[in-house]
Amino acid sequence: MVRRGAASKAGLNRSILDAGWGVFLGILAQKAESAARVLIPVDPRNTSRTCPECGHVDAQNRDGEKFQCTSCQHIDHADRVGAWNVALRAGLVLPDVA
Numbered sequence: 472m473v474r475r476g477a478a479s480k481a482g483l484n485r486s487i488l489d490a491g492w493g494v495f496l497g498i499l500a501q502k503a504e505s506a507a508r509v510l511i512p513v514d515p516r517n518t519s520r521t522c523p524e525c526g527h528v529d530a531q532n533r534d535g536e537k538f539q540c541t542s543c544q545h546i547d548h549a550d551r552v553g554a555w556n557v558a559l560r561a562g563l564v565l566p567d568v569a
């Protein structure tokens with residue numbers, strides 16, 4: 472009974488959080504439009520764990536601020552990798568084509 476209550480509360484909290492982000496994105500989109508800008512929502516999951524060179528996703532790619540791909544050995548700053556992956560997912564950067 473207590474467990475069900477906890478699960479219900481977790482579900483309610485998740486709904487409030489989801490609605491919060493929806494409202495936030497709506498307001499942000501309006502602000503962007505009024506400034507003649509475009510809002511491009513991007514899924515941020517694993518952006519700092521994904522190699523922008525080869526696409527390999529691994530938690531081991533990241534060591535604090537250092538990023539080193541365990542597959543292709545690409546090395547970069549983790550924040551730069553995260554920003555690069557967000558730009559790639561938004562379609563703002565074309566990936567290198569070998």
Ligand SMILES: [Zn+2]
Binds near residue numbers: 524540
């Ligand atoms: Zn790689």
